[in-house]
């Protein structure tokens with residue numbers, strides 16, 4: 072059996088978790104603090120706050136911006152539901168936008184058409200680990216025409232005085248855009264350390280801020296930490312010190328702090344993350360070398376002069392293939408005990424969003440990318456012979472379905 076993306080768990084990971092368990096401190100504490108610091112170094116920023124998921128990060132960001140009922144937030148039609156569900160929870164309306172043909176990221180020309188006076192933020196997703204064109208999006212929201220449309224409705228929105236750019240970088244930790252790692256481009260960035268992601272803490276996430284000198288980032292970091300712990304002025308670790316029992320609640324906050332058990336895994340993952348990225352690139356390159364020989368294959372773009380992906384998802388597309396043919400190909404591949412996936416079923420094809428009036432016909436490129444897409448296994452422990460087996464099996468199953476001799 073070849074799994075799709077199991078986490079890399081070895082003695083190093085296990086021992087670090089045991090160390091946390093034996094320390095007597097298992098929730099947010101020294102390991103979370105250290106992981107946060109190491110993450111900041113890796114990303115080359117001072118502005119990181121660790122949380123228990125990327126979803127929680129997006130939620131705190133929307134909450135910080137004061138986004139509420141009556142507002143609109145733009146999101147790609149092609150993403151995981153988390154990017155849009157958080158907008159629903161804020162009370163605002165997700166406005167879906169179609170994606171590009173060449174990669175799977177939001178189409179910035181279409182973003183422009185979707186902006187109204189109600190638009191408060193754009194959640195852009197670095198699908199598969201490939202960064203979106205941040206400068207282009209920044210230029211769009213900073214253009215006089217779009218700034219004129221903007222009508223701020225909270226102190227933070229007034230201070231920002233334009234539509235906020237939020238990066239859902241759940242896939243793209245370690246990816247590079249114009250010489251800088253993701254986390255340094257958008258106003259706010261949310262990373263995921265979920266078990267299937269490139270760098271895991273089982274469940275986990277982190278937010279980064281890049282708000283310029285008008286904002287006091289240290290203060291914002293503290294606000295996010297407080298808001299991740301019920302609005303409590305003291306975290307459990309500080310409050311647990313002898314005599315430090317007193318605390319206050321300054322707002323009805325959320326509860327989404329990272330634990331030291333999670334951070335223990337993250338510390339080991341991060342320490343060897345360069346190695347992880349190298350291995351993932353190696354697998355991507357092997358897939359691409361093989362599929363580029365096939366007329367029917369569209370390999371994903373993961374390196375350009377301006378961008379380097381984090382090699383999260385290998386999104387293979389098969390030319391002139393319908394959804395039902397693609398499904399048959401996957402069924403055949405599965406018979407060979409190889410786990411492949413589809414990223415993603417478009418939001419407008421899921422019951423909740425369909426029932427709320429979204430229609431896949433409004434996002435034709437999203438559907439085109441979806442109907443012929445198969446994501447292939449990529450993980451650190453994937454061996455050469457397994458990569459070859461995936462390649463040969465995919466080729467065989469595709470050519471059989473498409474009747475290519």
Ligand SMILES: *Cc1c(COP(=O)(O)O)cnc(C)c1O
Pocket residue numbers: 123124125126127150151153154196239241242262263264265275276
């Ligand atoms: C995984 C994922 C998320 C959610 O991450 P969690 O850490 O599980 O909350 C958000 N957006 C995208 C695109 C994802 O793939």
